[in-house]
Amino acid sequence: MTAAALSFVVTLLLTGAAASPLTRRLENGVGTKPALGWNNYNAGLSASAESALAAANAFENLGLKELGYTYINLDDGWSTMARDSDGNLVPDPTKFPNGIRNVSDQIHALGLMFGLYGDSGTATCAGFPGSQGYEEQDAVLLASWAVDYWKYDNCNTPSGDSQPRYETMRDALLATDRDILYSLCQWGVDSVWEWGASVGNSWRVGGDITNNWNSVASIAASNAGITSYSAPGGFNDYDMLEVGNGGLTEAEERAHFGLWAICKSPLLLGTDLTKITNSSLAIIKNADVISVNQDSLGLAASTFTPSGQAAPTSGTLYPYWSGPLSDGFVIGLVAADGAGTLSVSFADVPDLGAGTYSWTELYSGKTGSGDGVSWTFEVEHDMAIFKVTGKIPSTTSTEPSSSTSTSTASGAGSTSAAVSTSAAATSSSAAGPATTTSAGTVGQWGQCGGQGYSGPTASG
Secondary structure (H helix, E strand, O other), rough: OOOOOEEEEOOOOOOOOOEEEEEEEEEEEOOOOOOOEEEOOOOOOOOOOHHHHHHHHHHHHHHHHOOOOEEEEEEOOOEOOOOOOOOOEEEEOOOOOOOHHHHHHHHOHHHHHHEEEEOOEEOOOOEEEOOOHHHHHHHHHHHHHOEEEEEEEEOOOOOOOOOHHHHHHHHHOOOOOOOOOOEEEEEEEEHHHOOOOOOOOOOOOOOOOOOOOOHHEEEEHOOOHHHHEEEEEEEEOOOOOOOOOOOOOOOHHHHHHHHHOOOOOEEEEEEOOOOOHHHHHHHHHHHHHHHHHHHOOOOOOOOOOOOOOOOOOOOOOOEEEEEEEEEEEEEEEOOOOOOEEEEEHHHHHOOOOOEEEEEEEEOOOOEEEEEEEEEEEEOOOOOOOOEEEEEEOOOOOOOOOOEEEEEEOOOOEEEEEEEEOOOOOOOOOOOOOOOOOOOOOOOOOOOOOOOOHHHHHHHO
């Protein structure tokens, strides 16, 4: 048993000026920051040794490993359709001719980590054996295979509260001699954000993402009111990324990656890395945006309302986001309602306050200083992310601090004019995402199913 195995810590979650309730946080030696990695599911790739090793080699060849991307995860469908005579899960021999341990050993030899998928019911979403009633046996088997990450789904389960089922697997994993990151793929039901931190290292807050802007916007909007539950050791999981899969424009890919990053969601790539375009690769390799996601303070950004702007509307993606960093603040501006200019005075940013600060826009690399920021978007659904640092002492001059410059932001179609003087915001509240449906029955197929689930109703 690991030294951290059965240890819990009490952590006070601080977000802005307010504190959320004390939460018992799982301390299992991993997951202190949002996971960075890859999963085969969104790309439609087989859950096989070939897919896993191709992704691992791409991490090396594309420079992703040096940026912190670590986990190579395989989703539903890696096993045979039945357990063996001893009750053990069996790797599909056509997908793993040399077994699971051979694959995990090769991935570990590259300095990376390996993850698998399971289900808390009698069968996975795709009909393969689930772990209900086999939790201890499966946890021991995972440890023997040197698995580092366990994604645990919610299909084919009995009715009732899901928390006890996820606690049973938590205890089984903690009883092994291996530190395994525990990812709750539980679709956001039963208000998992209220108890997930004591059970796992991350928890899905809604149903599956799909490869379009409405899905991206809906996930970010639906969970704006629960960002305070993320903190080191446990994070809201917005689902795997769709960057590189062709359903989003380049601007939308920037916003998708940026929103997930500042909200401290795990960043799990979901594309075929052997075919990724240069523009998509540049987005997922942005070291400055990744550093915001991996910041040691570990607190998620949330929406705020600048002076003169309408308050957020439930279910609508809001343009204005901010959050604390260990060495400054992050401000996100999202062109959710079309092209145009968004402006923010630092005086309106919670816990930042009025003053002259230095800033860097993380996608373009542009820098400046002043008492606010403004960004002009030439296309809809784009995003600018500002890291704000170093309050500049005022001088005896009565002239306002000002430096205005124009540049072309990284990526096509997004020319920006960055203005350091504060100004009234010129953009109205964003249009809402696509309508979501009410909760439906448990799906029988799909990565972390949850078909029909619209996410939590809270909005900030």
